[in-house]
Amino acid sequence: xxxxxxxxxxxxxxxTACGGGGAPTSESSGAATSPTVEAHRAVAGALxxxxxxxxxxxxxxxIATDTPLKVTGxxxxxxxxxxxxxxxxxxAPDTVNPSLWRQAKLNGHHGLFEVVPGIHQVRGYDxxxxxxxxxxxxxxxxxxxxTRETAAAAIALARRHLGERSVSAVIFTHSHADHxxxxxxxxxxxxxxxxxxxxxxxxxxxxxxxxxxxxxMGRRALFMYGLALPKSAIGKVDTGLGKSxxxxxxISIREPTMIVxxxxxxxxxxxxxxxxxxxxASEAPAELTFYLPDHKAWCGAEIVSNTMHNLxxxxxxxxxxxxxxxxxxxxxxxxxxxxxxxxxxxxWPVWGNERALEFLRTQRDTYxxxxxxxxxxxxxxxxxxxIAEQLDLPSTLRNRFSNRGYYGTxxxxxxxxxxxxxxxxxxxxxxxxxxxxxxxAAKYVAAMGGAAKVRQLxxxxxxxxxxxxxATLLNHAVFADPSDQAAKSLLATVYDQLGFRAxxxxxxxxYLTGAYELRNGxxxxxxxxxxxxxxxxNTPVERFFDxxxxxxDGPEADGKRLKFNFVFTDLGETHVLELExxxxxxxxxxxxxxxxxxxxxxxxxxIRLGIGEVGLKDLVMSDALEVEGSRLELLSFLSLLxxxxxxxxxxxx
Numbered sequence: 205x206x207x208x209x210x211x212x213x214x215x216x217x218x219x220t221a222c223g224g225g226g227a228p229t230s231e232s233s234g235a236a237t238s239p240t241v242e243a244h245r246a247v248a249g250a251l252x253x254x255x256x257x258x259x260x261x262x263x264x265x266x267i268a269t270d271t272p273l274k275v276t277g278x279x280x281x282x283x284x285x286x287x288x289x290x291x292x293x294x295x296a297p298d299t300v301n302p303s304l305w306r307q308a309k310l311n312g313h314h315g316l317f318e319v320v321p322g323i324h325q326v327r328g329y330d331x332x333x334x335x336x337x338x339x340x341x342x343x344x345x346x347x348x349x350x351t352r353e354t355a356a357a358a359i360a361l362a363r364r365h366l367g368e369r370s371v372s373a374v375i376f377t378h379s380h381a382d383h384x385x386x387x388x389x390x391x392x393x394x395x396x397x398x399x400x401x402x403x404x405x406x407x408x409x410x411x412x413x414x415x416x417x418x419x420x421m422g423r424r425a426l427f428m429y430g431l432a433l434p435k436s437a438i439g440k441v442d443t444g445l446g447k448s449x450x451x452x453x454x455i456s457i458r459e460p461t462m463i464v465x466x467x468x469x470x471x472x473x474x475x476x477x478x479x480x481x482x483x484x485a486s487e488a489p490a491e492l493t494f495y496l497p498d499h500k501a502w503c504g505a506e507i508v509s510n511t512m513h514n515l516x517x518x519x520x521x522x523x524x525x526x527x528x529x530x531x532x533x534x535x536x537x538x539x540x541x542x543x544x545x546x547x548x549x550x551x552w553p554v555w556g557n558e559r560a561l562e563f564l565r566t567q568r569d570t571y572x573x574x575x576x577x578x579x580x581x582x583x584x585x586x587x588x589x590x591i592a593e594q595l596d597l598p599s600t601l602r603n604r605f606s607n608r609g610y611y612g613t614x615x616x617x618x619x620x621x622x623x624x625x626x627x628x629x630x631x632x633x634x635x636x637x638x639x640x641x642x643x644x645a646a647k648y649v650a651a652m653g654g655a656a657k658v659r660q661l662x663x664x665x666x667x668x669x670x671x672x673x674x675a676t677l678l679n680h681a682v683f684a685d686p687s688d689q690a691a692k693s694l695l696a697t698v699y700d701q702l703g704f705r706a707x708x709x710x711x712x713x714x715y716l717t718g719a720y721e722l723r724n725g726x727x728x729x730x731x732x733x734x735x736x737x738x739x740x741x742n743t744p745v746e747r748f749f750d751x752x753x754x755x756x757d758g759p760e761a762d763g764k765r766l767k768f769n770f771v772f773t774d775l776g777e778t779h780v781l782e783l784e785x786x787x788x789x790x791x792x793x794x795x796x797x798x799x800x801x802x803x804x805x806x807x808x809x810x811i812r813l814g815i816g817e818v819g820l821k822d823l824v825m826s827d828a829l830e831v832e833g834s835r836l837e838l839l840s841f842l843s844l845l846x847x848x849x850x851x852x853x854x855x856x857x
Contacts, residue, residue: 234438236298236704239669243705248302251603258510258605262313262552265324268365269315273328275357275450283353283453286314286328288435289442297437299704304712307511307610308442310552316361319547320499324366326358331446332382332549334358334390335503337496339474342372346503347383347549348390351453355389372474376402376460377505377549378491379409381739385455388738399473402460403482403492410457411743413489416754417520419848425519427854430713432720432727438700439716444511444610444709445550456738464492468539481539483507483532485525493536500544502560507532508567510551510605514612515574516620518710523624526575526617533568537561563606570607573597574614578621587630588622609708642857645683655681659691666698671705674698682722686856695855696722718855726851733815740811745772748810749779749790755846761786766841769795769802772810783841801833 236244273286292312296305314328322338334355335346343362349355363369371391376384384402391398426432429449433439440448462471464480471478479495487506495502506513507529515524546560547553554563574595581591592615601607629635638644652658658681665674678695681688696719703715721727733740749770766783780796782789795802813823823829824839831838 234299237666237669237701239671240701240704241298242669244296244298244302247707248296251303251605253302253306255605258310258552261554262310264552264555265318266313267316267318267324268361269328270357270361273314275329275353275453277353277452278454281452283351284330284357284450286447289447291435291437292441299437300441301705301707301712303605303608303707304442304444304610304709306605307444307608307709308447310510311442311447313552316365317552319553320501320545323496323499323501323547324362325547325553326361327552328447329358329361330354330382330386331443331449333547333551334386335547335549336362336366337476338369339372339476341474342370344373344375344473344476345371345390346375347377348374349386349450350382351386351450351455352389353386353453354450355386357389358386359390371398373399373401374458375473375492375494376400376406376410377493377503378403378488379406379413380488380506381410381455382449383506383549384410384457385739386453387458388454388456391458399462400458400460401462401464401471401473401478401480401492403484403490404463404465405484405490406460406463407457407742408744409489411739412747412750413521415743415747415751418751419850420852421520423850423852423854426727427714427717428518428710430717433713433716438704440713442610442709443713445509445513452735454735454738456736457742459742467535479540481532481536486529486532487513487524489522493532495536495540495543500542502536502540502543502546504533504536504546504548504564506549507536508546508548508564509611511610512570512607512612512614512617514620515571515617516612516623518616518714523620525624526571526621530568530572530575533564533571537564537568566601566604566607570597570601571617573601574617575621578618579625582622582626587632588619589630591622592616592618611709613708613711642683645680645857648680649684652677655685655688655691659694662691662694662698666694666701671698671701675702682855683857692722692856695719721855726853737811737815740814741807745775745777745779745807745810746790746792748814749781749788752781752845753788753790755848756783756786756788757844757846758786761788761844764840764844766837767796767799768838768841769799771795771802771804772807773804774806774808781841783844799833800837801831801835803838804830804832 274282275284277283289312292305292308296302315326317325317327319325324336326334330349332347332349334349337344337346349358374387374391429443430440431451464482467481469480469482471480477497479497481493483491483493491505491507493503493505493507515526541561542557543560544557545553545555546563554560577595578591581595595614595618596602597607597614639647649655649658652661658677662674662677665671665677675695675698678691678698681691682695699715699719699722703712703719706712706715761783764783768781770779770781777792778795779790779792824831824835
């Protein structure tokens with residue numbers, strides 16, 4: 205039934221779902237063109253790349269690190285390899301935007317750091333930071349990273365240098381898995397009587413984000429994070445938010461015991477006073493920040509970072525609310541204006557009251573400027589592409605490295621604001637019902653005089669440095685004829701240069717992954733869903749039925765009517781599934797008498813089915829699964845569910 209793939213799609217909450225390896229083929233020259241080199245010179249001339257305050261902040265408070273920094277999984281596979289980025293040193297090579305190279309060097313500082321007495325961070329052991337706050341009896345752990353393996357390595361480092369302290373409380377700042385998935389690395393197995401604090405809506409969002417569209421998001425995440433790329437000056441360099449994401453580790457979750465649902469909300473944890481800010485619908489659907497008044501330290505979670513963040517993420521997700529996001533930052537500055545240090549879930553802290561507040565003001569105004577100016581231009585009739593092309597931050601904002609587009613970008617964030625208010629349609633009738641890409645491409649190529657002419661025009665554009673136009677031309681050529689190897693090869697070369705020029709880590713990864721797949725074909729495999737059992741075990745049953753609904757093959761289900769009771773004997777609840785009008789509905793309630801079959805099972809069995817420990821068809825037809833009614837009708841229903849493998853083409857039709 206494809207349940208294994210569907211449950212694997214839950215791993216996309218890690219910001220990952222597929223991965224691969226290897227190096228680009230010899231078709232890649234690995235060389236920057238003259239226009240790329242000139243573009244880099246322009247960047248270097250426009251920015252104070254030799255500014256050292258950020259490097260001083262990134263190094264401040266350093267205590268120790270692991271050398272080499274390499275974390276392995278239960279089967280000996282590499283989950284995290286920081287040493288692979290050792291090439292990021294010295295001056296930027298011609299194949300990397302010098303501004304992104306600077307950010308990559310800053311993200312290269314890893315280890316255990318003291319923020320202020322009583323507050324420490326482990327940075328560089330994951331894409332996110334683990335923060336350790338000294339309580340009366342133990343450590344209060346903030347954001348236990350993405351995987352059990354990276355979290356265990358991080359807290360082991362802290363214990364070696366700060367002493368053997370237990371974990372007395374945990375705080376999940378928001379509902380993205382790189383901030384909760386490593387919980388089993390810091391808490392012992394089984395029930396543990398420690399407070400776990402999370403924002404309102406955390407469990408629902410953490411266990412459901414991306415489940416409906418997880419397979420597609422996983423495929424897109426491969427591009428966004430460059431998981432198939434070699435780590436080199438012609439490949440993966442940095443994500444902007446951190447080095448990369450761990451791959452192949454074990455993720456889990458624990459139910460919060462304390463919920464933050466208002467601002468301000470004061471809670472004492474292990475003798476430490478916290479003042480929480482609830483910040484829903486900002487960088488994550490469920491998010492909080494907090495202030496430590498006795499330390500005069502504010503944790504900004506992920507609503508602030510040493511980069512512009514995403515209002516729209518390339519892996520795909522709901523557009524984030526720029527106005528609310530900006531408002532939460534302003535609220536924090538007003539509530540906690542006596543802060544002497546600001547730290548966050550990524551990057552390095554900022555010390556000093558004025559510096560910290562200035563940091564907040566500029567981040568606040570970055571998101572609000574993009575929001576307000578996008579709507580100003582939209583109200584003048586400009587379309588998303590037109591707005592993105594002309595909008596830039598004012599000099600007072602764009603010249604600050606913490607506002608540069610290392611992760612999110614002005615162009616994409618402007619389009620996100622437009623989408624949030626107006627949707628996908630730009631009001632031009634020509635775009636109301638356009639031809640699909642392959643059909644349009646064939647007509648474009650024919651109108652321009654054939655594939656050879658298109659390649660000729662693209663080559664001329666490429667040599668002139670107009671690679672955006674060259675990419676447009678060649679994309680039409682490839683979609684018109686995916687067997688056109690000359691067009692694919694030239695398009696890969698063009699994508700190389702666009703990637704080399706990109707200041708954004710995700711932009712670079714997308715372009716270079718596109719080039720990689722044009723040369724090598726689709727790469728990557730679905731992650732082993734057994735690594736997410738701890739997460740799946742806490743996922744509401746309703747989410748699994750939701751995933752069935754979006755995998756139902758509507759045309760094949762046309763005219764069929766089926767009804768089933770799913771009775772979970774361990775949960776004491778029944779869910780009724782009903783297929784009608786090629787739509788699958790489910791609801792929790794009492795079993796219905798006219799069901800085609802009643803299935804009795806446990807949540808554990810459902811998860812075992814999902815991760816492939818037991819075979820579905822054999823189980824349905826065996827006595828291991830208690831089925832009252834028609835097993836054949838149950839199998840007929842299950843056969844209507846798609847089996848996506850997450851390897852669909854992107855750079856070819």
